[in-house]
Amino acid sequence: MNGSTDQVSLPARIAEPGEGITLDELRLAARNHAMPLEALRYEITPVGLHYLLVHYDIPDHDPAAWRLAVDGAVDHPLTLDAKALRVRPRAAHTVTLECAGNGRALLEPRPLSQPWLDGAVGTARWGGTPLAPLLREAGLRPGAVEVLFTGADHGLERGVEQTYARSLPLAEALRPDVLLADTMNGGPLPPQHGAPLRLLVPGWYGMAQVKWLSRVTVLTEPYDGFQQTTAYRYKQQADDPGEPVTRIGPRALMIPPGFPDFMSRARVAAPGDQLLTGRAWTGRPPVTAVEVSTDGGVSWQRAELGPPADTYGWRAWRYRWPAPAEGLHHLAVRASDASGRTQPTGQAWNRQGMGNNMAQEVDVLIRNSQEPTGS
Numbered sequence: 432m433n434g435s436t437d438q439v440s441l442p443a444r445i446a447e448p449g450e451g452i453t454l455d456e457l458r459l460a461a462r463n464h465a466m467p468l469e470a471l472r473y474e475i476t477p478v479g480l481h482y483l484l485v486h487y488d489i490p491d492h493d494p495a496a497w498r499l500a501v502d503g504a505v506d507h508p509l510t511l512d513a514k515a516l517r518v519r520p521r522a523a524h525t526v527t528l529e530c531a532g533n534g535r536a537l538l539e540p541r542p543l544s545q546p547w548l549d550g551a552v553g554t555a556r557w558g559g560t561p562l563a564p565l566l567r568e569a570g571l572r573p574g575a576v577e578v579l580f581t582g583a584d585h586g587l588e589r590g591v592e593q594t595y596a597r598s599l600p601l602a603e604a605l606r607p608d609v610l611l612a613d614t615m616n617g618g619p620l621p622p623q624h625g626a627p628l629r630l631l632v633p634g635w636y637g638m639a640q641v642k643w644l645s646r647v648t649v650l651t652e653p654y655d656g657f658q659q660t661t662a663y664r665y666k667q668q669a670d671d672p673g674e675p676v677t678r679i680g681p682r683a684l685m686i687p688p689g690f691p692d693f694m695s696r697a698r699v700a701a702p703g704d705q706l707l708t709g710r711a712w713t714g715r716p717p718v719t720a721v722e723v724s725t726d727g728g729v730s731w732q733r734a735e736l737g738p739p740a741d742t743y744g745w746r747a748w749r750y751r752w753p754a755p756a757e758g759l760h761h762l763a764v765r766a767s768d769a770s771g772r773t774q775p776t777g778q779a780w781n782r783q784g785m786g787n788n789m790a791q792e793v794d795v796l797i798r799n800s801q802e803p804t805g806s
Contacts, residue, residue, distance in 0.1 A: 443589070443669075443783050446541040456546045465550030471686045471710045474554070474740050474747070475525065478616055481553030481624070484530050484545060486595055487586030489622050490643045497627050499611070503579070503649035506570030513627050516560055516611060523558040524608055524633060525741035527712040531636035531663055531676045535784030542784035549684060549791055554710075554745050557631045558614035563605045566649065571601075577650040578604035580630050583643035591657050597641055598654035599632065608633050608742070611644065633743035634678050634714035636786070638663045665781045673781075678714030680788040681774055683721045683748065683766035685709035687793050698795045705752045707734075712745035713768035720767045721748040727761035728776050728790070734764075757798045765790035 446453075452460075463484045470480040494513065501509040530551035535542055537549070566578065581596040603609070610631040613620050620626040625642030632639045638658065653659075659675070666673030685707055689700025711718045717739060722731040737747035754760070765774035774790045 444543045445782065446543055448540070452546055453543060456543060459545045463545055465547060466553050468550055468684060469686055471684055475556055475616060476553040478555070478621060481555055482530060482551045483623055484551070484637060485584070485623060487584040490583040492583060494627055499628060499644060500646045501565060501569045502646070504572040504575045504651050505649050506572060507568070509565070509569050513613070516613065516628070519560040520564065521558065522561055522610060523556055524610065524631070525554060525556050525744040526631060526633045527552065527554040527743060527745045528637050528640060529679050529682070529712070531638050531785045534787030534789065537789070538778050538780055538784050538787055542782060544784060554740060555615050556617060557610060557612040559610040559612035559631065561607060562609045562611055563607060565611070566605065571649060574651040575601055575649045577601060577653055579648040579650055579654050580641040580644060581646040581648070582641045583645045588657060588662070593657050595641065595658060596656050597639055597658050598650065599639065603632065636676055636679055638676065662783070663785065664783060665785055667782060669782065676785050679712065680786055681711070681713040681718065681766040681768040681772050682788045683709060683711035683764045683774065684791050685762070685764045685793060688795055698793060700754060700795050700797055701800055702754050702756060702797050705754045707750045707752050707762070709748055709764060710745040711748055711766040713766065715768050715770040715772070716742055718746055718766050718768055722765055723750040724763040725752055725760060728763050754797050760795050760797060762793045762795060763790045
């Protein structure tokens with residue numbers, strides 16, 4: 432359902448100069464969570480460490496009564512329960528998912544929304560049944576152009592009451608690697624990650640991965656709902672229609688070296704040989720290069736790349752840094768992919784804070800250990 436309330440659908444607000452994180456943003460940050468960057472050590476992110484974004488509420492439903500409807504411009508509408516889906520042909524893919532708003536809180540001025548820094552990412556082994564055979568079984572009618580996916584989460588966003596829904600172009604929906612996923616890392620899909628069923632679209636940002644999936648509708652006209660035409664757009668001005676957010680841009684992250692200060696998370700490490708490691712990914716695979724800078728972006732050196740976890744899974748990288756004498760050092764890392772894209776070293780600002788994949792920067796204080804010794 433899409434319907435306007437008595438409230439006005441205001442554009443996303445931009446923080447005033449010097450404005451700190453608001454109480455509303457803090458509420459969002461308390462509900463959702465990023466992946467701790469030290470979890471980059473895992474090729475498959477443990478479920479509890481995988482990033483999480485819930486737009487409204489986790490739906491309350493009876494699993495036994497849940498059904499998936501396949502309707503719209505099809506010859507044979509279908510209704511399937513969880514058992515009917517489980518007996519269909521199965522597939523599994525290791526896929527890196529990233530929120531489109533990852534990096535939003537690093538922009539200046541800051542768009543107000545979920546205040547992600549750089550950890551809204553995770554890689555899981557998703558299992559389920561491919562979507563394309565189900566659509567073909569339903570019988571696509573001539574003129575079909577998009578497929579609409581409707582979840583069960585319902586809420587209010589910028590004055591518009593809605594049930595979360597997003598569409599894909601028909602060609603994307605028919606890709607053989609698009610799944611109706613019901614498992615995560617070999618176990619049942621957790622409630623917060625979309626149980627009993629979610630959409631998995633490898634290579635696309637997280638907004639396309641509709642959770643708590645209840646309906647798949649084949650359309651003969653492009654979908655014009657809020658999440659498609661208002662949210663998730665690259666736009667500079669409030670009245671700018673913008674460009675749609677689709678595939679993930681190239682990104683590399685490093686595990687911050689050394690150890691952190693509790694409050695500031697500033698990094699401290701000892702002088703000498705430091706092995707810098709992390710992961711890199713893209714929605715246009717493969718990642719072709721990862722480069723590391725140890726002088727604040729003045730020069731860049733190639734890192735060693737490991738094999739990808741899967742076509743759309745991240746890949747490990749490593750770089751040996753002979754940390755020099757004591758002092759503050761400015762590290763950075765960036766990735767390039769098969770499309771020729773390279774992470775920018777500065778922000779590409781847009782009003783909703785989407786797709787900010789500027790190179791990660793990590794300041795490290797090199798000093799000799801000052802840990803007290805036992806008596």
